[in-house]
Amino acid sequence: MGISAILLRLVKKGAEADIYLTTWDKKKSILKIRKRKEYRNEILDNRIRTLRTVREAKMISEVKQFGISTPLVYFVDPKKFEIYLQFIKGRLVRDLSNKMIIKTCEKIGRIVATLHKNGVMHGDLTTSNFILSHNKLVILDFGLSQRTERIEDHAIDLRLFKEVLNSAHVEIVEPSWSSFLKGYGKIIGMQRKEQVVMQVSVIEKRGRYANVV
Numbered sequence: 001m002g003i004s005a006i007l008l009r010l011v012k013k014g015a016e017a018d019i020y021l022t023t024w025d026k027k028k029s030i031l032k033i034r035k036r037k038e039y040r041n042e043i044l045d046n047r048i049r050t051l052r053t054v055r056e057a058k059m060i061s062e063v064k065q066f067g068i069s070t071p072l073v074y075f076v077d078p079k080k081f082e083i084y085l086q087f088i089k090g091r092l093v094r095d096l097s098n099k100m101i102i103k104t105c106e107k108i109g110r111i112v113a114t115l116h117k118n119g120v121m122h123g124d125l126t127t128s129n130f131i132l133s134h135n136k137l138v139i140l141d142f143g144l145s146q147r148t149e150r151i152e153d154h155a156i157d158l159r160l161f162k163e164v165l166n167s168a169h170v171e172i173v174e175p176s177w178s179s180f181l182k183g184y185g186k187i188i189g190m191q192r193k194e195q196v197v198m199q200v201s202v203i204e205k206r207g208r209y210a211n212v213v
C-alpha cells in the first residue's frame with residue numbers, strides 16, 4: 001500500500017462517488033472519486049464517469065464568475081475519475097436547525113436564480129449540496145449540471161429541490177419553499193419566476209421527471 005492510501009480518510013460512500021478527506025499541496029482537501037457501476041456496460045460507464053468528472057470540475061470553476069461560492073478545484077484526473085477540491089469547513093444545510101434552514105433557503109433561491117440567469121442548471125439541488133461556511137453559502141456537486149436556458153430545465157431544478165424539502169424537511173416545507181421562491185424571484189425577476197413555477201406545476205401534474213443524462 002502506498003503512502004497516499006495512509007493519508008486518505010473515507011468521509012462518505014455515496015451512490016455515485018466516494019469522498020475522502022486528504023491533502024493537496026499541504027492544504028486540506030476533498031477527493032471525490034466516481035465509482036464503477038457494475039450493472040453498466042464498462043465502456044459506457046467509463047464515458048459517463050469521465051464526462052461527469054470533467055463537467056463537474058469545469059462548472060465548479062466557471063460559476064465563480066457569476067459571484068457564486070464553490071470550492072477551488074485543485075486537481076482533476078479524468079482518467080481516474082478523480083477531483084481534488086478545497087475542503088470547505090462548515091455545516092451542511094441539511095443539518096442546520098429548522099429555523100436556519102428556512103432562512104438559508106432564501107439564499108439558496110438566490111444562488112439557483114443566479115445560475116439560471118447565466119444559463120446553468122445544477123441538476124442535483126439537495127440540502128446536502130450546500131455548506132454554510134462562516135456565514136457564506138457554498139454550493140457543491142456539479143456532476144449533473146448543464147448549460148441550458150430552457151424554462152423546462154430550470155423548472156426541473158426547482159421541482160427536485162421542492163421534492164427534497166418534502167422528503168428531508170417535511171415539517172418545514174411551506175416556509176422553506178416560500179423562502180426559496182422569495183430569493184429566486186429577487187434575482188430572476190417576477191415574470192420569469194412565475195413562468196418557471198408554472199412549469200413546475202406542469203411537471204407535477206404530469207407526475208414524472210424528464211430524464212437528465
Ligand SMILES: Nc1ncnc2c1ncn2[C@@H]1O[C@H](COP(=O)(O)OP(=O)(O)O)[C@@H](O)[C@H]1O
Pocket residue numbers: 011012014015016017019030032071085086087088089092128129131140141143
Ligand atoms: N469541498 C468540500 N468540502 C467539504 N465537504 C465536502 C466537499 N465536497 C463534498 N463534501 C461532502 O461530501 C458530500 C458528498 O459530496 P458531493 O460532491 O455532493 O457528492 P455526491 O455525488 O456523493 O453527493 C457532501 O454532501 C459534503 O458533505
Ligand SMILES: [Mg+2]
Pocket residue numbers: 128129141
Ligand atoms: Mg451531493
